[in-house]
Amino acid sequence: MREVIQVFAVCLTLLAAPLSARAAPVKNGFDLAGALVPAEEILAGGPPRDGIPAIDQPVFLPARAPGDLKLQDRVLGVLVNGVAKAYPLAILNWHEIVNDHFGKTPVTVTYCPLCGTGMAFLAEVAGQAMKFGVSGLLYNSDVLLYDRRTESLWSQIDRRAISGPHQGVRLVSLPLEHTSWLDWRQRHPDTLVLSRDTGQVRDYNRDPYAGYENNRETYFPVRFRAQGYHPKERVLGLEIDGQFKAYPFAELAKTDGTVGDRVGGRAIVVRFDAQHANATAQDADGKLLAGVVGFWFAWYAFHPETLVYKARTQEAAKGAR
Known part of the structure; x- marks a missing residue:
């Protein structure tokens, strides 16, 4: 009888426990218990x-x-390492991740069609080379990568592991340019270009996201909704010494293509090529910085505290007005 009472008491305790304590949230096979962002x-x-x-x-x-x-x-x-490579968006729209090497340096090139963000990372954590896959999950409409070694989930734009053994670790971003094939080939005539021989059967002549870039709507909700520009306005986003700043292409188009500025107390130069819709930033020594070119809504969703470059006043203002 005593054993029956004990079992009954345990059952009552389990029934009274919060659902989150009884069953950790799992999506696409990934355990989201204790994730750095709300699992929902x-x-x-x-x-x-x-x-x-x-x-x-x-x-x-x-x-x-x-x-x-x-x-x-x-x-x-x-x-990277003196080697130039081009990754066509017509291919990345269907694959989103390329696990690559530049010599002995492991590099992962990523693209999120929903956010328009292309980012390259040093594919190395704690001295170990990493390979990434597409989790099928999104946060703030942005692709979540997962590393195949530990199955940690990584936010592309935030560069941070939001769950798993590497939770809280941030990847090292590498400079990347989002430009036309003509522009890249002219400046890097020895470049290599990713082949359509991917081992997968895909119609690379078809854009599965046709029309999305011009539509004000997003397919998935985001935590913070941007104002002031078209949600899909292209911006160059920079993070320097803990400060975030966005340079909308609409503002850069009002300049002569060269903007001197300070972000995080450091002098930088932003260069904009309107013909090829390419924006990059360099430090005071002319070194290319690892920025993020993508849609305005996506940058703001992750960085609502961002400063915004305004061409008319040559000043930054918090939020778009």
């Missing part, structure tokens, strides 16, 4: 884990070879 704001994008297949064995062609690339096509350009 981590949303399934539709495809399952690896339903959008990362490219693990990228094949590259010399610049003169790819006849399927038009001069105006958009590419992400990366220069």
Whole structure:
């Protein structure tokens, strides 16, 4: 009888316990217990884990070879260890992640079509090379990567692991340019370009997100809703010494293409090429900085405290007015 009473008491305790204590939230096979962001704001994008297949064995062609690339096509350009590579968005729209190497340096190139953000990372944590996959999950409409070693989930724009053994660790961003194939090839004639020989059957001539960039709506909700510009306005976002600042292309287009500024107490120069819709930032020594080019709504969703460059006043103001 005593044993029955004890079992009954345990059952009552379990029934009274909060649901979160009894069952950790799991989505797409990822344990979200203790995540750094609210688990209910981590949303399934539709495809399952690896339903959008990362490219693990990228094949590259010399610049003169790819006849399927038009001069105006958009590419992400990366220069590491003196090696230049271009990653066409027509391919990245279908894969989102390329696990690559520049010599002995492991580099992961990522693209989130929903946020328009291309970012490159040093694919190394605590001295160990990492490979990433597409989790099928989103936070603030932005892709969540996962590393295959520990299955930690990583926010692309935030660069931070939000769950798993690496929770709280931030990846090192590498400079990347979001520009036209013509522009990148002219400035880097020896560039390699990612081939459509990806090992996957995809229609790279079709844009699965056609029309999305011009639409004011987003497919998924975000925590902070941006004002002042079209949600899909392109911006160059910078983070320097804990300060965030956005440079909307609409503002940069009002300048002569060169803007001197200070962010986080450091002098920088922002350069804008309207012809190729390319914005980059350099430090006082002319070194290219690792910024983020993407949609205004996405930058603001992660950085609502951002400063915003205004061409008319040459001043930054908190939030867009």
